[in-house]
Amino acid sequence: MKENGSIELIRSYPSPNPAIELKEVIYWSQGLRVKGLMAKPKAPGKYDALLYLRGGLQSIGMVRPARIAQFASQGFVVFAPYYRGNRGGEGRDEMALNDRYDAINCIDFLKNWADADGVHLFGFSRGGLMALWTAILRDDVKSVVTWAGVSSVTSMYMERVDMRRTLKRIIGGSPNKEQEKYDERTPLFKVNMINAPVLIIHGTEDENVGIEQSYDLEQALMKENKQVETWYSSGLAHHYPPQVNRQTVKALCEWMKMK
Numbered sequence: 164m165k166e167n168g169s170i171e172l173i174r175s176y177p178s179p180n181p182a183i184e185l186k187e188v189i190y191w192s193q194g195l196r197v198k199g200l201m202a203k204p205k206a207p208g209k210y211d212a213l214l215y216l217r218g219g220l221q222s223i224g225m226v227r228p229a230r231i232a233q234f235a236s237q238g239f240v241v242f243a244p245y246y247r248g249n250r251g252g253e254g255r256d257e258m259a260l261n262d263r264y265d266a267i268n269c270i271d272f273l274k275n276w277a278d279a280d281g282v283h284l285f286g287f288s289r290g291g292l293m294a295l296w297t298a299i300l301r302d303d304v305k306s307v308v309t310w311a312g313v314s315s316v317t318s319m320y321m322e323r324v325d326m327r328r329t330l331k332r333i334i335g336g337s338p339n340k341e342q343e344k345y346d347e348r349t350p351l352f353k354v355n356m357i358n359a360p361v362l363i364i365h366g367t368e369d370e371n372v373g374i375e376q377s378y379d380l381e382q383a384l385m386k387e388n389k390q391v392e393t394w395y396s397s398g399l400a401h402h403y404p405p406q407v408n409r410q411t412v413k414a415l416c417e418w419m420k421m422k
Contacts, residue, residue, distance in 0.1 A: 165191040167268040183232040192268040195253040199244035202235035212277035215243035218288025237416035240277035259292040281305040295350035306422035310364040314380040316348040360390035366399030
């Protein structure tokens, strides 16, 4: 079996920003070839490392080149795994079970690319699960940002009637029958192991991921005396308007660089 995090292939990828270089990467994670997208500024300089953890499931919410180029333009070397089973990668997406290691296993080569001693984590929606688990299972995380992030897979099942059939197929049943399987995917119960500062961003009118999931995460972190900051936005939904989105990305990137 190939070593976790070893790279199988790197190839150029079309970039929407002439100042940003994109490359698609195939790397090994638990014996599987997994794919992801890297973005870095072309200008020479020392940049922080940012692991971008996408939302969605399977082809829904797939990594967008323009999005990670947007983060790279703020002065980061960014890597965004597609997660196993996606875009020709091996294995199957397990909704924050073994696929969490697809995030954990790419950190070392990301740090090498950025020449950094730690990594910042950004997770959107389902990516919130992945970011929290990565912070729980790695000790070289500098900061965590979860934006409209899922913190409980049980809550996700209850909120998203449209996803229940898919979740039951992936997980093996509903929370009523398989609560243990939902709990083992839920980082909320292990936040005592997070040592990096956490920033929570959420809109009050989010119908995809209820803001109560962020409230619950905030309370759990506070109970464990962890560093947590919240940016709750009244009236905003799961996806912020373009101008507000750009402003928020710039602000959160500045927040990370101070950590």
